[in-house]
Amino acid sequence: MPGNKCNGNSSVPTTRVERLLRERELRKFNRTFHPNEESSDSNKDAELYDHELNSREGNNCKSPYEQEYLDVAALARSFSEGCERQERRPSKQRLLVVANRLPVSAVRRGEDSWSLEISAGGLVSALLGVKEFEAKWIGWAGVNVPDEVGQRALAKALAEKRCIPVFLDEEIVHQYYNGYCNNILWPLFHYLGLPQEDRLATTRSFQSQFDAYKRANQMFADVVNKHYEEGDVVWCHDYHLMFLPKCLKEYNSNMKVGWFLHTPFPSSEIHRTLPSRSELLRSVIAADLVGFHTYDYARHFVSACTRILGLEGTPEGVEDQGKLTRVAAFPIGIDSDRFIRALELPQVQEHINELKQRFAGRKVMLGVDRLDMIKGIPQKILAFEKFLEENPDWRDKVVLLQIAVPTRTDVPEYQKLTSQVHEIVGRINGRFGTLTAVPIHHLDRSLDFHKLCALYAVTDVALVTSLRDGMNLVSYEFVACQDSRKGVLILSEFAGAAQSLGAGAILVNPWNITEVASAIGQALNMPADEREKRHHHNFLHVTTHTAQDWAETFVSELNDTIVEAQLRTRQIPPPLPVKDAVERYLQSRNRLLILNFGEYNLWLAAENGMFLRRAKGDWMTTMPEHLNMDWVDSVKHVFEYFTERTPRSHFELRETSLVWNYKYADVEFGRLQARDLLQHLWTGPISNAAVDVVQGSRSVEVRSVGVTKGAAIDRILGEIIHSKCMTTPIDYVLCVGHFLGKDEDIYTFFEPELPADPSGTARAKVTDPIKTSIEKRAAPKLLASKSASKACHGKTQRTSAASEKKTTNHVSGTVWRPSQDSIPWHEGSVLDLKGENYFSCTVGRKRSNARYLFGSSDEIVTFLKELAAASSSG
Numbered sequence: 090m091p092g093n094k095c096n097g098n099s100s101v102p103t104t105r106v107e108r109l110l111r112e113r114e115l116r117k118f119n120r121t122f123h124p125n126e127e128s129s130d131s132n133k134d135a136e137l138y139d140h141e142l143n144s145r146e147g148n149n150c151k152s153p154y155e156q157e158y159l160d161v162a163a164l165a166r167s168f169s170e171g172c173e174r175q176e177r178r179p180s181k182q183r184l185l186v187v188a189n190r191l192p193v194s195a196v197r198r199g200e201d202s203w204s205l206e207i208s209a210g211g212l213v214s215a216l217l218g219v220k221e222f223e224a225k226w227i228g229w230a231g232v233n234v235p236d237e238v239g240q241r242a243l244a245k246a247l248a249e250k251r252c253i254p255v256f257l258d259e260e261i262v263h264q265y266y267n268g269y270c271n272n273i274l275w276p277l278f279h280y281l282g283l284p285q286e287d288r289l290a291t292t293r294s295f296q297s298q299f300d301a302y303k304r305a306n307q308m309f310a311d312v313v314n315k316h317y318e319e320g321d322v323v324w325c326h327d328y329h330l331m332f333l334p335k336c337l338k339e340y341n342s343n344m345k346v347g348w349f350l351h352t353p354f355p356s357s358e359i360h361r362t363l364p365s366r367s368e369l370l371r372s373v374i375a376a377d378l379v380g381f382h383t384y385d386y387a388r389h390f391v392s393a394c395t396r397i398l399g400l401e402g403t404p405e406g407v408e409d410q411g412k413l414t415r416v417a418a419f420p421i422g423i424d425s426d427r428f429i430r431a432l433e434l435p436q437v438q439e440h441i442n443e444l445k446q447r448f449a450g451r452k453v454m455l456g457v458d459r460l461d462m463i464k465g466i467p468q469k470i471l472a473f474e475k476f477l478e479e480n481p482d483w484r485d486k487v488v489l490l491q492i493a494v495p496t497r498t499d500v501p502e503y504q505k506l507t508s509q510v511h512e513i514v515g516r517i518n519g520r521f522g523t524l525t526a527v528p529i530h531h532l533d534r535s536l537d538f539h540k541l542c543a544l545y546a547v548t549d550v551a552l553v554t555s556l557r558d559g560m561n562l563v564s565y566e567f568v569a570c571q572d573s574r575k576g577v578l579i580l581s582e583f584a585g586a587a588q589s590l591g592a593g594a595i596l597v598n599p600w601n602i603t604e605v606a607s608a609i610g611q612a613l614n615m616p617a618d619e620r621e622k623r624h625h626h627n628f629l630h631v632t633t634h635t636a637q638d639w640a641e642t643f644v645s646e647l648n649d650t651i652v653e654a655q656l657r658t659r660q661i662p663p664p665l666p667v668k669d670a671v672e673r674y675l676q677s678r679n680r681l682l683i684l685n686f687g688e689y690n691l692w693l694a695a696e697n698g699m700f701l702r703r704a705k706g707d708w709m710t711t712m713p714e715h716l717n718m719d720w721v722d723s724v725k726h727v728f729e730y731f732t733e734r735t736p737r738s739h740f741e742l743r744e745t746s747l748v749w750n751y752k753y754a755d756v757e758f759g760r761l762q763a764r765d766l767l768q769h770l771w772t773g774p775i776s777n778a779a780v781d782v783v784q785g786s787r788s789v790e791v792r793s794v795g796v797t798k799g800a801a802i803d804r805i806l807g808e809i810i811h812s813k814c815m816t817t818p819i820d821y822v823l824c825v826g827h828f829l830g831k832d833e834d835i836y837t838f839f840e841p842e843l844p845a846d847p848s849g850t851a852r853a854k855v856t857d858p859i860k861t862s863i864e865k866r867a868a869p870k871l872l873a874s875k876s877a878s879k880a881c882h883g884k885t886q887r888t889s890a891a892s893e894k895k896t897t898n899h900v901s902g903t904v905w906r907p908s909q910d911s912i913p914w915h916e917g918s919v920l921d922l923k924g925e926n927y928f929s930c931t932v933g934r935k936r937s938n939a940r941y942l943f944g945s946s947d948e949i950v951t952f953l954k955e956l957a958a959a960s961s962s963g
């Protein structure tokens with residue numbers, strides 16, 4: 090599959106959407122023309138298809154349809170050519186699916202014999218539909234196997250089902266699965282909050298449960314690492330394994346790791362109540378791709394990362410020090426064909442007939458849920474009771490079949506729920522039942538696949554009243570089995586499925602018993618044409634958004650994160666070649682070091698270089714004479730207005746600029762306010778002013794035109810020359826700093842002056858005709874930026890040396906450009922800098938115009954010590 094190992098060849102599309110679209114076309118092509126073929130080698134497929142069509146071309150009868158696929162074949166080939174695969178995958182891509190639960194449950198039959206049964210649940214159902222990959226499952230088999238003989242026998246039995254067990258002992262299962270996963274994370278993610286009152290004991294044992302959670306995740310990581318082969322995709326699932334991405338990346342930072350959450354991700358206000366909130370978020374964003382069922386859950390996650398971790402949230406995902414974790418929505422689906430085909434099976438038909446006879450003369454309503462508080466089973470039954478209460482005519486004409494699959498039976502909350510549901514069902518059946526019939530048939534067990542399909546097929550109204558539900562696959566399965574009956578789906582608006590099946594279902598708020606009761610009436614009385622129309626919407630969705638599509642889309646996007654990371658990495662400078670920088674430093678005769686320090690014999694610049702001083706001297710201003718500051722009052726007025734309305738924001742009035750800063754405010758609100766503020770500024774106070782507006786990550790700065798760090802360097806050099814009567818031209822430049830993107834022109838200041846890039850290390854520059862003409866010159870020169878400076882607020886006035894000699898130079902707009910006719914000195918007398926003697930360095934891993942990178946400020950100090958040591962010994 091393309092996207093695995095791209096070498097940056099120019100035929101690789103540069104945007105994510107372009108790449109993923111091509112990949113999608115390719116999959117469509119493969120599926121249409123090679124549905125049964127094992128190999129997914131795109132190049133081969135494209136060639137084969139070309140051949141097939143070309144042999145027909147003689148007839149000159151290419152339909153638009155064929156032409157479309159010829160285009161796709163060409164696309165496929167061009168994309169594949171841009172990707173250099175380290176190995177030609179002979180068959181499907183290897184996928185390691187890691188989930189708490191394996192798709193099979195194990196039952197011990199003897200010391201070394203086991204039987205395996207498929208386990209129920211949405212995740213299992215969805216992943217069973219995934220066929221495009223060579224998938225292996227890694228997970229817990231749901232049983233405690235303390236002895237080695239048993240472990241070996243189980244591992245062998247599971248291997249035949251392509252499953253690999255993680256053995257967890259009873260204590261860990263109790264603390265990790267029953268405790269942290271199902272008593273803390275599960276209720277919290279479904280908006281039921283953290284344990285309170287009677288569950289205070291849990292609050293006390295929170296730390297030990299979290300420790301067990303981390304230990305269990307590490308055990309999963311150990312097994313994954315043991316079975317991992319280079320090129321595998323590792324797909325971690327669900328809230329049980331939020332710690333896993335971090336553990337895996339610690340093993341191998343090149344592992345392709347995706348993480349998908351099957352439950353909702355709650356609002357950041359809910360997540361922030363969790364004591365381990367930050368640790369969990371940090372672990373998850375170690376993954377390359379993080380997926381959710383809906384856009385809302387993805388949005389909540391990004392918001393939690395910005396509000397709780399203080400990271401940058403972008404439309405692409407979450408960014409931390411230049412590293413992007415892609416976050417997106419991937420709504421799951423089902424293997425709809427499996428359900429549709431099952432309806433034709435004789436045993437299913439037999440069940441259907443039995444059910445039809447059993448409930449003849451009555452409408453069938455159906456609920457299928459794990460017996461979980463998030464499924465809203467008591468609310469559903471109470472709504473049904475209300476419907477019977479208000480509609481006596483229906484009492485002997487409708488029946489509710491509720492399948493309540495026991496789940497997490499060791500957790501006390503689930504035990505309580507079982508008793509509560511039994512009690513309500515008993516009461517209602519007592520109230521409305523007769524000697525021969527009861528209105529509610531409640532089953533505390535699971536059904537096999539064929540019986541479930543039959544039940545879906547005979548149902549008139551399906552009732553899904555989840556209080557919160559990640560997606561809810563039961564609603565999809567019901568729709569898949571309803572193509573002849575065209576029954577009605579009543580669906581909670583708090584299930585993820587409401588966002589995909591909303592058009593065809595009757596959406597309800599399950600907390601509103603009256604509303605659900607009247608929805609039942611509406612569904613039972615719905616005319617056939619409306620039922621048909623609604624069903625059509627849903628059926629189309631369910632049959633086109635399958636589990637297979639879901640998995641393919643996720644894995645293809647996960648593969649693409651690697652391409653994206655490579656493209657981004659290319660924008661991150663390489664580390665400073667320290668040895669080379671020191672050697673060249675020693676060989677040069679006049680060095681210019683631009684640093685952010687003040688204790689030595691250095692020049693300090695403030696306010697974008699508007700003010701200068703030697704470390705021990707007085708401040709002087711180099712402010713251009715005609716700097717127009719008329720705009721300040723009106724901008725200040727706007728800044729005051731927004732400061733008043735944005736808690737924890739403030740503004741600073743500087744000599745040449747005004748800065749509104751919202752770094753302590755709520756990030757999202759701050760950003761909204763900043764957008765609003767900018768709109769006000771552009772349309773009002775600064776519409777005609779000579780100012781630049783610079784947007785920082787948490788600030789808005791308005792400053793006079795020409796006040797940039799690049800221009801400041803020009804003035805600083807002018808001052809240095811003026812004060813030192815420099816005789817030797819500068820032949821070595823080291824420029825180090827942690828500058829904001831807006832100030833990065835400092836790095837490029839010298840670039841146009843360099844004859845050539847240092848061999849192999851510097852990144853390619855965009856060719857600029859003006860710059861190129863300058864580069865060709867042997868001895869570049871230095872320039873001044875303004876004709877004159879003026880004194881300001883008691884600071885010593887100093888006119889820049891360059892401008893004393895030449896007055897025609899100027900700064901225009903935001904882009905400072907060296908002017909060629911303002912040279913105060915003869916060529917080469919000030920700057921004689923070769924490319925290999927220029928070292929611009931940024932700090933921290935981020936995209937930058939600098940040539941090189943320091944990982945941290947400490948590294949700068951170490952480097953400077955090396956320079957000092959080399960100088961003194963040299």
Ligand SMILES: O=P(O)(O)OC[C@H]1O[C@H](O[C@H]2O[C@H](CO)[C@@H](O)[C@H](O)[C@H]2O)[C@H](O)[C@@H](O)[C@@H]1O
Pocket residue numbers: 190209210211212213215327351352421496497558559560561562
């Ligand atoms: O393994 P259990 O503890 O018995 O629980 C079964 C599964 O329940 C959850 O399912 C979720 O995944 C479904 C598919 O994406 C989704 O439709 C549903 O809304 C979710 O509740 C749980 O997330 C799984 O890990 C469990 O295996």
Ligand SMILES: O=c1ccn([C@@H]2O[C@H](COP(=O)(O)OP(=O)(O)O)[C@@H](O)[C@H]2O)c(=O)[nH]1
Pocket residue numbers: 208209210211212214457458459492494534535536537541560561562563564566
């Ligand atoms: O007796 C049963 C009842 C349910 N299921 C399956 O359990 C899954 C429930 O998934 P859903 O997304 O609705 O909720 P979850 O239980 O995962 O929260 C569906 O695929 C059902 O087919 C099953 O296999 N047997």
